[in-house]
Amino acid sequence: MKVQRFIGINGREALGLVRMALGPEAMILSNRTVAQGIEILACSSQDFNGIIESTEPAISPPVLRSESRLLPAQPLSTLNHTKVMPDISELMGELKAMRNSLESQIAEISWAGNQQKTPTKNGVLRELLNLGFSATLARYLSDNTPATMNLEEGLQWSKNVLIRNLATIGQEDQFLDQGGVYALVGPTGVGKTTTTAKLAARYVMRHGTKNLALITTDGYRIGAHEQLRIYGKILGVMVHSVKDEVDLRIALEELKSKHMVLIDTVGMSQRDQMVTEQISMLNGTKFPVKRLLCLNTTSNMETLNEVVTAYRGSGLEGCILTKLDEAAVLSHTIDVVLRQKLRLFYVGTGQRVPEDLAVASAKSLVEETFKKLDFVDSNHFEDSELSTLMSTKSAREDVSVRGIYVA
Numbered sequence: 001m002k003v004q005r006f007i008g009i010n011g012r013e014a015l016g017l018v019r020m021a022l023g024p025e026a027m028i029l030s031n032r033t034v035a036q037g038i039e040i041l042a043c044s045s046q047d048f049n050g051i052i053e054s055t056e057p058a059i060s061p062p063v064l065r066s067e068s069r070l071l072p073a074q075p076l077s078t079l080n081h082t083k084v085m086p087d088i089s090e091l092m093g094e095l096k097a098m099r100n101s102l103e104s105q106i107a108e109i110s111w112a113g114n115q116q117k118t119p120t121k122n123g124v125l126r127e128l129l130n131l132g133f134s135a136t137l138a139r140y141l142s143d144n145t146p147a148t149m150n151l152e153e154g155l156q157w158s159k160n161v162l163i164r165n166l167a168t169i170g171q172e173d174q175f176l177d178q179g180g181v182y183a184l185v186g187p188t189g190v191g192k193t194t195t196t197a198k199l200a201a202r203y204v205m206r207h208g209t210k211n212l213a214l215i216t217t218d219g220y221r222i223g224a225h226e227q228l229r230i231y232g233k234i235l236g237v238m239v240h241s242v243k244d245e246v247d248l249r250i251a252l253e254e255l256k257s258k259h260m261v262l263i264d265t266v267g268m269s270q271r272d273q274m275v276t277e278q279i280s281m282l283n284g285t286k287f288p289v290k291r292l293l294c295l296n297t298t299s300n301m302e303t304l305n306e307v308v309t310a311y312r313g314s315g316l317e318g319c320i321l322t323k324l325d326e327a328a329v330l331s332h333t334i335d336v337v338l339r340q341k342l343r344l345f346y347v348g349t350g351q352r353v354p355e356d357l358a359v360a361s362a363k364s365l366v367e368e369t370f371k372k373l374d375f376v377d378s379n380h381f382e383d384s385e386l387s388t389l390m391s392t393k394s395a396r397e398d399v400s401v402r403g404i405y406v407a
């Protein structure tokens, strides 16, 4: 039997790799959480059938012949002068692997048993996974789906839970009329400058140019200042450039009479050490700078999670979702925003300034996500695959769903 090992960053990806290599009939032998994600051991169905057939005679005691392939079944004491010195750490490793595998299999069996009794929960889980939600959130919602509901009601219930738990600003006046100092932060190219210009234009339409100021900290890239300066010129709002914390303090002191100050920051990868420095620069002034994280909705879930974790610092005021017009799915973003408990301010729906910006609506975002329910692609899960996916440790032990209210 040719057993192959597949590792994916999550269960979905690992299963996808198995299917791609061994086809839809592949036999999953074990699955467990490893440092890189989820590991699945699998073989093709032909190989598996082969081994079943070849081991059938083993019901009667095997005849031990020296040339036989069954030789390893011999008791250790009869092995020809082979000195067996088991390495203790190797043994411990194997025991641990066996324990993990057993734990997974027991979880798989008990999970499958429970799900058979509750087909609605099973259906909700399958559809949420197919929509692209994380195993953790899908499982949490399906576990809590009232057992009396049918599938349609269960999915509607899940939708309502998601809508209720997504925090938004609701009305735009909560942001534009209250004013304050806001900095748009996030990785390069997510749309910080464009969104700053969109917000500035919205403010000007409501309150005029007099009480608005724009600041840019993007002094690294050639022409980066220019981008915001051009928008500022069109709007008739002055743009101030700052290099460091001292500059920022001076600028904010000068602009303290302004009702709204929008800061466009330099973009940097979430893996860059400078993110921490940027956060402390923004927190270092006596004027409270509220940070709004721009999240690119075309990114995958792992990247979004990493971005939020890196940019969170001592606390984000909220987030702005960008590039909704380019995103094939929104489940990833909703999942991360919900589990990371971020408040949604706006959504960017295109490149046009200022038209392509809307106040975030939890209902529209969730409705849009569920429109893909009938969408069947290569990632579509079958019921038979769910128990494997849901028995992995990562799906069982994640605590990030704890604050989500289902009542």
Ligand SMILES: Nc1nc2c(ncn2[C@@H]2O[C@H](COP(=O)(O)OP(=O)(O)O)[C@@H](O)[C@H]2O)c(=O)[nH]1
Pocket: 187, 188, 189, 190, 191, 192, 193, 194, 195, 267, 322, 323, 324, 325, 326, 348, 349, 350, 351, 356
């Ligand atoms: N399709 C689309 N493009 C956007 C959106 N927001 C920004 N962009 C584009 O993304 C690119 C990078 O935007 P920019 O504001 O310079 O990103 P920054 O590096 O974060 O400041 C530009 O080409 C923008 O026009 C959006 O909501 N939808």
Ligand SMILES: [Mg+2]
Pocket: 192, 193, 194, 218, 224, 264, 265, 267
């Ligand atoms: Mg920029």
